[in-house]
Amino acid sequence: MNTFVELLLNGLSMGSVYALIALGFVVIFRATEVVNFAHASLLLAGGYVTASLHDDIGFWAALLVGIAGAAVVGAAIEFLVMRRYRGSDHSVLAIVTIGVDILLTTELTRRLGTDVLSLGDPWGDSVLTIGSVSIAHTRIAAFVAAALLITVFLLAFRYTSWGVAMRAAAESPETAALMGVRLGRVSLGAWAVAGGLAAVAALFLTVFPTPGLERATSLAALKAFPAAILGGLDSTTGALVGGLVVGVTESLATGYQSELTFLGRGLGDLAPYLVMTVILLIRPAGLFGTKELARV
Amino acid sequence: EDDKGDKEGKGGVKTGVGVSADTITLGVLTDMTGVYATLGKSVTQAQQLYVKQTNADGGICGRKLKLTVRDHGYDPQKAVAGYTELEPDVLGFAQFIGSPFVAAVKQRVDSNKGLVLPQAWSANLLGSPYVRVVGSTYDLETINAIDYLMKEKGLKKGDNLGHVYFEGDYGENALKGSKYMAKKSGLTVVEQKIKATDNDMTAQVAALKKAGVKGVVISAGPRQAASLVGVAAAGKFDVPIIGNNSAFAPQLLGTQAGPALAKNYYVASPTLPIGADTPVAKKLVADYKAAYPKDALDNGVQAGWTAASVFGEALKKACKSKDLTREGLDKALLTINSYDTGFGVTQDFSDPKAPSSKESVILRPDKSVTGGMKVAREPEAAEAAQSYTTGG
Amino acid sequence: MSEVLARGRELRSRGRTRMTRPRTYVWIAGAVLLLALPFYLDRFWLQAGLFAMAAAIGAIGINLLTGATGQLSMGHAFFLAIGAYGYCVFAGEGGDDGLTGLGLPTWIAAALAVGVAGIAGGLFSPIAGRLRGAYLGIATLALIFIGQHVLFNAHDLTGGSNGRDVPPLSVFGITFDDSELVVAAVPFGASEKLWYAGLVLLLGCGLFARGVLRGRPGRAMNAIRDHRIAAGVIGVPVARYRAGVFVLSSMYAGLAGVLLALVFQRTVPDYFGMTLSLEYLAMIVIGGLGSVAGAVAGAAVVSLLPQLLTRYSDALPLVSAPGTGGITPGEASRYLYGAAVVAVVLFLPGGLASIAARRSRPTSGPTSGESGEER
Amino acid sequence: MGGSGLVVQDASVGYGPVRALRQVSLEVPDGAVVAVLGGNGAGKSTLLRAISRTLAFHRGALTTGSIHFGGRRIDGLHADRVVAAGVSQVPEGRRVFARMTVADNLRAGALGSAGSRSAKARALDRVHELFPVLAERAGQRAGLLSGGEQQMLAVARALMASPKLLLLDEPSLGLAPLMAARIADTIQEINTQGTSVLLVEQNAALALRLASRAYVLDVGEVALAGPADELSASDEVRRRYLGVVDETAAADASRGVSALPVLRRWAGRR
Amino acid sequence: MRFAGLTALDAVSFTVRPGTVHAVIGPNGAGKSTCFNVLSGVYRATAGSVRFGEHELTAMPPHRIAGLGVARIFQNLALPPRATVADSLMLGRHRLTRTGFLAAGLRLPSAAREERSHRERVREIAAFVGIEHQLQAPAGSLPYGQQKLAELARALCMEPRLLLLDEPVAGMTADERQRTAAVIAGVRDSLGISIVLVEHDMGVVMRLADAVTVLDFGRRIADGVPSAVQNDPAVVRAYLGEGATS
Numbered sequence A: 001m002n003t004f005v006e007l008l009l010n011g012l013s014m015g016s017v018y019a020l021i022a023l024g025f026v027v028i029f030r031a032t033e034v035v036n037f038a039h040a041s042l043l044l045a046g047g048y049v050t051a052s053l054h055d056d057i058g059f060w061a062a063l064l065v066g067i068a069g070a071a072v073v074g075a076a077i078e079f080l081v082m083r084r085y086r087g088s089d090h091s092v093l094a095i096v097t098i099g100v101d102i103l104l105t106t107e108l109t110r111r112l113g114t115d116v117l118s119l120g121d122p123w124g125d126s127v128l129t130i131g132s133v134s135i136a137h138t139r140i141a142a143f144v145a146a147a148l149l150i151t152v153f154l155l156a157f158r159y160t161s162w163g164v165a166m167r168a169a170a171e172s173p174e175t176a177a178l179m180g181v182r183l184g185r186v187s188l189g190a191w192a193v194a195g196g197l198a199a200v201a202a203l204f205l206t207v208f209p210t211p212g213l214e215r216a217t218s219l220a221a222l223k224a225f226p227a228a229i230l231g232g233l234d235s236t237t238g239a240l241v242g243g244l245v246v247g248v249t250e251s252l253a254t255g256y257q258s259e260l261t262f263l264g265r266g267l268g269d270l271a272p273y274l275v276m277t278v279i280l281l282i283r284p285a286g287l288f289g290t291k292e293l294a295r296v
Numbered sequence B: 001e002d003d004k005g006d007k008e009g010k011g012g013v014k015t016g017v018g019v020s021a022d023t024i025t026l027g028v029l030t031d032m033t034g035v036y037a038t039l040g041k042s043v044t045q046a047q048q049l050y051v052k053q054t055n056a057d058g059g060i061c062g063r064k065l066k067l068t069v070r071d072h073g074y075d076p077q078k079a080v081a082g083y084t085e086l087e088p089d090v091l092g093f094a095q096f097i098g099s100p101f102v103a104a105v106k107q108r109v110d111s112n113k114g115l116v117l118p119q120a121w122s123a124n125l126l127g128s129p130y131v132r133v134v135g136s137t138y139d140l141e142t143i144n145a146i147d148y149l150m151k152e153k154g155l156k157k158g159d160n161l162g163h164v165y166f167e168g169d170y171g172e173n174a175l176k177g178s179k180y181m182a183k184k185s186g187l188t189v190v191e192q193k194i195k196a197t198d199n200d201m202t203a204q205v206a207a208l209k210k211a212g213v214k215g216v217v218i219s220a221g222p223r224q225a226a227s228l229v230g231v232a233a234a235g236k237f238d239v240p241i242i243g244n245n246s247a248f249a250p251q252l253l254g255t256q257a258g259p260a261l262a263k264n265y266y267v268a269s270p271t272l273p274i275g276a277d278t279p280v281a282k283k284l285v286a287d288y289k290a291a292y293p294k295d296a297l298d299n300g301v302q303a304g305w306t307a308a309s310v311f312g313e314a315l316k317k318a319c320k321s322k323d324l325t326r327e328g329l330d331k332a333l334l335t336i337n338s339y340d341t342g343f344g345v346t347q348d349f350s351d352p353k354a355p356s357s358k359e360s361v362i363l364r365p366d367k368s369v370t371g372g373m374k375v376a377r378e379p380e381a382a383e384a385a386q387s388y389t390t391g392g
Numbered sequence C: 001m002s003e004v005l006a007r008g009r010e011l012r013s014r015g016r017t018r019m020t021r022p023r024t025y026v027w028i029a030g031a032v033l034l035l036a037l038p039f040y041l042d043r044f045w046l047q048a049g050l051f052a053m054a055a056a057i058g059a060i061g062i063n064l065l066t067g068a069t070g071q072l073s074m075g076h077a078f079f080l081a082i083g084a085y086g087y088c089v090f091a092g093e094g095g096d097d098g099l100t101g102l103g104l105p106t107w108i109a110a111a112l113a114v115g116v117a118g119i120a121g122g123l124f125s126p127i128a129g130r131l132r133g134a135y136l137g138i139a140t141l142a143l144i145f146i147g148q149h150v151l152f153n154a155h156d157l158t159g160g161s162n163g164r165d166v167p168p169l170s171v172f173g174i175t176f177d178d179s180e181l182v183v184a185a186v187p188f189g190a191s192e193k194l195w196y197a198g199l200v201l202l203l204g205c206g207l208f209a210r211g212v213l214r215g216r217p218g219r220a221m222n223a224i225r226d227h228r229i230a231a232g233v234i235g236v237p238v239a240r241y242r243a244g245v246f247v248l249s250s251m252y253a254g255l256a257g258v259l260l261a262l263v264f265q266r267t268v269p270d271y272f273g274m275t276l277s278l279e280y281l282a283m284i285v286i287g288g289l290g291s292v293a294g295a296v297a298g299a300a301v302v303s304l305l306p307q308l309l310t311r312y313s314d315a316l317p318l319v320s321a322p323g324t325g326g327i328t329p330g331e332a333s334r335y336l337y338g339a340a341v342v343a344v345v346l347f348l349p350g351g352l353a354s355i356a357a358r359r360s361r362p363t364s365g366p367t368s369g370e371s372g373e374e375r
Numbered sequence D: 001m002g003g004s005g006l007v008v009q010d011a012s013v014g015y016g017p018v019r020a021l022r023q024v025s026l027e028v029p030d031g032a033v034v035a036v037l038g039g040n041g042a043g044k045s046t047l048l049r050a051i052s053r054t055l056a057f058h059r060g061a062l063t064t065g066s067i068h069f070g071g072r073r074i075d076g077l078h079a080d081r082v083v084a085a086g087v088s089q090v091p092e093g094r095r096v097f098a099r100m101t102v103a104d105n106l107r108a109g110a111l112g113s114a115g116s117r118s119a120k121a122r123a124l125d126r127v128h129e130l131f132p133v134l135a136e137r138a139g140q141r142a143g144l145l146s147g148g149e150q151q152m153l154a155v156a157r158a159l160m161a162s163p164k165l166l167l168l169d170e171p172s173l174g175l176a177p178l179m180a181a182r183i184a185d186t187i188q189e190i191n192t193q194g195t196s197v198l199l200v201e202q203n204a205a206l207a208l209r210l211a212s213r214a215y216v217l218d219v220g221e222v223a224l225a226g227p228a229d230e231l232s233a234s235d236e237v238r239r240r241y242l243g244v245v246d247e248t249a250a251a252d253a254s255r256g257v258s259a260l261p262v263l264r265r266w267a268g269r270r
Numbered sequence E: 001m002r003f004a005g006l007t008a009l010d011a012v013s014f015t016v017r018p019g020t021v022h023a024v025i026g027p028n029g030a031g032k033s034t035c036f037n038v039l040s041g042v043y044r045a046t047a048g049s050v051r052f053g054e055h056e057l058t059a060m061p062p063h064r065i066a067g068l069g070v071a072r073i074f075q076n077l078a079l080p081p082r083a084t085v086a087d088s089l090m091l092g093r094h095r096l097t098r099t100g101f102l103a104a105g106l107r108l109p110s111a112a113r114e115e116r117s118h119r120e121r122v123r124e125i126a127a128f129v130g131i132e133h134q135l136q137a138p139a140g141s142l143p144y145g146q147q148k149l150a151e152l153a154r155a156l157c158m159e160p161r162l163l164l165l166d167e168p169v170a171g172m173t174a175d176e177r178q179r180t181a182a183v184i185a186g187v188r189d190s191l192g193i194s195i196v197l198v199e200h201d202m203g204v205v206m207r208l209a210d211a212v213t214v215l216d217f218g219r220r221i222a223d224g225v226p227s228a229v230q231n232d233p234a235v236v237r238a239y240l241g242e243g244a245t246s
């Protein structure tokens, strides 16, 4: 029983990290309708900056710089590359991000070399134990951070014109421009924000229970795909819920692996995709995504 | 194939593919940009070091050694392409990372007889006289590891043993070992299969806890090991944890997981650690530090070195018998039956069906020593290992 | 190769009479060259070429689906896997190390494998039919993960992580293996023989796809991509067409898989991962969405570039030997590859195919960007 | 450039090879309503695109000429800057943000305006009283609105920015007579409030009634220009743009048919 | 016809006599296009039925309905912007052609023959509508009015028996309207197919329509011959507005 609770909690907390990553996808998708494969390298960038600075300037400062750094990288990607492609087909843009990702990842992994860097977070490996159920402080922090950030974005999207501008720009650049939307700014902002979010996510990806930042860290970004999709690619709430669903599914699928042997072992990262597929069958635009119109 | 027609080289030495009057070219198919980058980097650097030194003291058979390196980034297409490219121009391969790829070219190896020393210790690679695994295979290693847990760490008949292993050749071969050992000594294995992308072992620990295991074997990467040990420690779940050779990297000792690892983690290794106080080891450490000051001294270094020196030894023997052709090299290798690479374990290559040794050393992490490993149990092969027929 | 097809395309778009003569010469020259290559190139190059041909076949397939019908698919690698492993299962001799194999004649096995891939596509198409755009794309990613899971776990079919041997193809008494038969003093190994098989297959697939795209089905596919509802109202059975295209493109993938397997001589599960799928997307984007020539050109670039970069990595600028802290050859080639992907799309909107199109229409019209696309 | 308001001086526009405008000059004095008439492909929309700097989205470009607004040169600005300068446009063919709600469409309309929150609120109220349906449907996604409702939304959206100069590309397109009349009144109203209007309209009668001045474009060139009433008198305009009123359906239809190649039934039908 | 909350069509019924032009008019949002969407199978009527000759259309998918010879043009253009007009028109021939994947892929002579004969017909129709010189242009680059004509041509290419026109003359100048009106009349007379016409230009409606149905809020408020309807007070109040007649 309390194994279940433990797995559940762990799933939720891991899920909140995924939610953070997914949020990054969502922000960019909202503003540009591009599926951003370069998010993985943004993660790495943010983490790397934080990791390499925390010794000198302390963790929190380092984290801030890391966030800023990743934001700059994101913005740079938009400014130097994506901007040139405005108006092209979305799958084309997706491919471009792949190219960018290859470049960035190669560079960052080269710098990382064979190291495993710690981000010098204050939580260490301390855990909170209630009864026989224990959960790492880092994970509680992750949960809080995700909840906070996502509410912030919900509010931002609802109560500032930013969200409207984003969606307008995404749906029809020309018409948006006619409304006085500064296309450049909107997408630049989106990429910067995504970068910042990636940095935060990187933090929680690399703290305990994972040993630290190293070249394989970025692979975790993949886990956010099903999260972002099953939540609905253009919905912030979706990102949160999606993240949690993925986290929990994964955790349970792993924890009860021995009960699920008939499906073959190591279902861990397959399960989220199965759940995603089922959800998409029922709701083609994800749980919270805006449905596609059927009117002529 | 065309220059296969063996010629009388200088010094009356018969030569063939990859051997010219003054150089012996060896291929290296490594991964320095993909998932095994960490391993690949160390191994390759160590082997380049070996080559540099051998050439410094005159090379082998009056010829200089030359490594042609191809970095396939663990991309099957590049790997196979790399093999196809190098095979016609090299005598053999001192390194080949990625056992699926080795398997992919195995047929061709058998037909062109070019010796391959894979940097993988899977029993599935055995059986070909031209693909030779240096040191004990994962399954044997695992058997020895469990043997250690039982002899020293109070794991006993009837207990549950957790085994966290990678999907793929490495993990599954190790699992063979633990299954065999379990059968032998009345344990029950609780399997936890993971993937290289899983970095957080919380769920696995929870599951193992639930199953009430009394010890854990981990056949995965360093990260997974670190996470596993860390989570277990944090969750007051202190059963002994032992990993295969590839499940540790000294870099980990610098991270959060460091203390926990030092406290309750063991590693089974085919040879003494790089930090061992054998002359060879000391020299290697010194030279490597000198050559690559920035890089960590992990087990990849001595794995690479060992492989290279085995290749070198074989070449020397082949040179004695005046035959540096691929066949000659192979014959030479088969005559090597007690070669000490300088890391405490003697290698025996006389039987193509078996790995060159069945022994494992048990190590435990220790920040203070070079390479972060010190010996917990001297080289030894469990009797279960003796009776175990590899690949079976 | 791509050149030839590309020009072939123009042959249509420009007036025949004036253009035909030079074009046909190019055709003949290209053909002769391609036929002659095995006598001059060594195995590495032939193998690289074969990888490219297989990729091209697969790329044509996904271009029918994603480029022409607008169904984004990241699951292409899954169908390649089905082709490759399907062939092994059908053709392989059972028994050896516990692998199932039906031991059918290899050419039948190949055909069956392609068929199975098609069926798999058909089975997935109901799901595909409900989804759109990025959602479809990432839903198809699920296929990859399922595929990987099966490849690693269904040992007796797939041989698990180390894959299984690929029985050499043999048709009309020719066996495409390394048993050397010497032609004009040139030893013909697997690659040499497969080279011709590859050429034939690729040509066939290319022409077929072009026929489809130019004809009635092509128009219907484009209509579905551009305005689904309208397409229905105009009389296109949308669901059936989407399914049809999905099946067709899966069959292309399957065939590509078979060819790849034959070249590899061993199936390696790691190969059929997400990266491969993305590479196929990259191919059609780089080459030009919706055009056959584009797919072929893109495939050539994406599959050859990394191999060449690796081969000549030592010669690349500002690389230094591993350990000296500089950029290793491997890294350098990654940089170049990434840069190439970005650059090609940047400087050739509409893909490589648009070069051909441009040349044929120097006064680039308002939509010249897309003129590479067959619409 | 003494004359503030909008001044277009011999502007030429090309879409790649296609020449859409040739040396077009036109002026919209402050507070005036100016109409532009012209057949299909005359270049009306192109003209508006040139002013609002959205040609680039159609792979078109202003090749010669200059455009000033309020004495300031605006060709060369980004579209969004033009909006900021006080020019907003109702694009041809509705172009509502189909996936956004009606309410959000209206908010999007207000993005460009410098106005205060309260000003925007007032604009919104006005729009709602003009087009009650938009208030009812505030929560519905714009893509689901009927054609005419979308047209209303498009106009309303432009009004939200409370611009100095309003460019209308066929505002009455697809509107019922009643609604068209209401749009006309609206145009008059906002004009009296000081917004000048450049009106492209196929419903020439309506356009000429509203406008003080009118231009007639023909294949990219200004064919006629002058005070609205003069133009509406000219029989060229009467024939081509006002349509010949006193003709019976039958006669007209038959004339058309005889004028056209008759389409025979298709033999190939099985 | 009902959408979350609002009723777009409320028990509307009318009959179109073969070979006539039947106009459906009404204020914006009255339900005219919805009515078309129901007829052409895009929406499924919540209640009631649609019959076409001996066929029951109510539950049919769009392509089947199209297969029976029901063609329509859309109120908001639905032409692929990058495709050439010719290809768009050929798409109209889809229901009349047979070439499948295999035939097209293998370039069977039958396919080629079919293609040729139908391209010929497409040219005829384009000429008839008056856009033959635009055939090779990408539809997106045509001015709005001509895109409307292209849509009309595409609908004709389906050789329909029932033609649904949603605001065919929107965005045209007066003389272009007359010309288009003439084309429509020509279609009716020379092909004798029935036409349902939705249009806000009363001039055109009066010219063409043989019968008129007036919708408001999804309900039918008038029905009859044009002249009668035009002077129906309810219609004037709801739709035309005072003095706006003709």
Ligand SMILES: Nc1ncnc2c1ncn2[C@@H]1O[C@H](COP(=O)(O)OP(=O)(O)OP(=O)(O)O)[C@@H](O)[C@H]1O
Residues within 6 Å of the ligand: C366, D015, D018, D019, D020, D038, D039, D040, D041, D042, D043, D044, D045, D046, D047, D058, D059, D092, E140, E141, E142, E143, E144, E145, E146, E171
């Ligand atoms: N994107 C484009 N690419 C190429 N040519 C174009 C493009 N848009 C318009 N044109 C051409 O420019 C000319 C003017 O088009 P425009 O749309 O301005 O006419 P218009 O007066 O608005 O017609 P309508 O009254 O039908 O809207 C036409 O010949 C048209 O073919």
Ligand SMILES: Nc1ncnc2c1ncn2[C@@H]1O[C@H](COP(=O)(O)OP(=O)(O)OP(=O)(O)O)[C@@H](O)[C@H]1O
Residues within 6 Å of the ligand: A294, A295, D144, D145, D146, D147, D148, D149, D174, E003, E004, E007, E008, E026, E027, E028, E029, E030, E031, E032, E033, E034, E035, E075
């Ligand atoms: N899919 C839908 N979902 C929700 N509401 C819809 C949908 N389709 C139509 N409506 C509503 O139904 C009503 C009728 O729409 P319809 O398009 O039939 O009007 P119409 O008569 O064509 O008006 P117009 O003359 O402006 O085109 C409108 O109020 C519209 O908002």
Ligand SMILES: [Mg+2]
Residues within 6 Å of the ligand: D044, D045, D046, D092, D169, E143, E144
């Ligand atoms: Mg216009």
Ligand SMILES: [Mg+2]
Residues within 6 Å of the ligand: D146, D147, D148, E032, E033, E034, E075, E166
């Ligand atoms: Mg309508």
